[in-house]
Amino acid sequence: MNRLPDNFDEYEEAKREGFLKVKEFRDKGVKVVGTFCTYTPLEIIDAAGAVPVSLCGTDNSSVADAEMHLPQNLCPLIKSSYGYAITDKCPYFYFSDLIVGETTCDGKKKMYEILNNVKQTHVMHLPQGQNKEHAFEYWKKELLILIDVLEEKFNVKITEDKLREAIKERNEERKVLVDFYELGKLNPSPISGYEINTVMEAMGFEFDKKKMRQDITKRTEELKEKYEKEFKGKKSNRPRIVITGCPSNGVREKVLKQIEDLGADIVCFENCSGPKEKMELVNETIDPIDALAQKYLNVNCSVMTPNPGRLDVLGEMIDDYEADGVIEIILQACHTFNVESYNVKNLVTKEKGLPYICIETDYSEFDTGQLNTRLNAFLEML
Secondary structure (H helix, E strand, O other): OOOOOOOHHHHHHHHHHHHHHHHHHHHHOOOEEEEOOOOOOHHHHHHOOOEEEEOOOOOOOOHHHHOOOOOOOOOHHHHHHHHHHHHOOOHHHHHOOEEEEEOOOHHHHHHHHHHOOOOOEEEEOOOOOOOOOOHHHHHHHHHHHHHHHHHHHHOOOOOHHHHHHHHHHHHHHHHHHHHHHHHHHOOOOOOOHHHHHHHHHHHOOOOOHHHHHHHHHHHHHHHHHHHHHHHOOOOOOOOEEEEEEOOOHHHHHHHHHHHHHOOOEEEEEEOOOOOOOOOOOOOOOOOHHHHHHHHHHOOOOOOOOOOHHHHHHHHHHHHHOOOOEEEEEEEOOOHHHHHHHHHHHHHHHHHOOOOEEEEEEOOOOOOHHHHHHHHHHHHHHO
């Protein structure tokens, strides 16, 4: 099976065109809001008439610049993001009118303090857990504060009607993307994990949401037809892998591609590079602020304590995607995911009876050979 999508160049072009589109927005007076995490309620930004864009750094090129201000032993995603900001290497940061961060880890929230010296950065403070009685009200208040900030910054009024319209639009997007992700449930999978990860990153820079939905729907239909014609009834002998842990965009080449080059299929992502935020729709029948607060509070991340929801979802994915093994990716200094890997390992090995491996890495190439050895040994065991 071809491990790269036939239209791979189109995905790379989408990212490049995104730079020009953001500049076009600015030239037309459309406001741009930079974001970092799936906890950020995009519908509120949409309702403000602004365009949200992800600012997460996913390569090593700006890390050295960041280390002039930040510790070397900090998470590479944080360093890469900050490095791009201070060097103007990222057009999305350069053209952003406002940055919205969230307290998903101590490293990020302290980095935002320094980032605010470069460009206005509004930080949303997450509750420590999801199951406390006051957590919902606390998070709802944070959403209301964000609305106030956007209204004042952009001189707009975020109305209930605008929120409902944005919720409906984003829900349609979620349905399309989940359908695309669930191609991995087919056996053999007609799509590589490498393509899934690449497409999801590229689509984040497609600002024509209608076109994005049409493109993803078309690609999903193409792959379903490919499965019916070429693969249906032919079970693959390649191990089926679920990826969990930290966001994996920044290690796509040295980890994800390597896994599939070694003979396995990545069929599912239980991390921020996957359907985590998209699986639950926003309730369109109740007060939109309540609906958004509840939906985004339910995102399962290791920052929450306790975090049983993540284990429940991971267990369901292991079953639904017929996984043969689980690989957890931990980015250097991501302590919440690193500590929680103990619970993940117990779930995978003891409850599901499957092989599990945890790899801790960064965005550099220094450990590529070591990773190849470990991954090869793990997959040979399968």
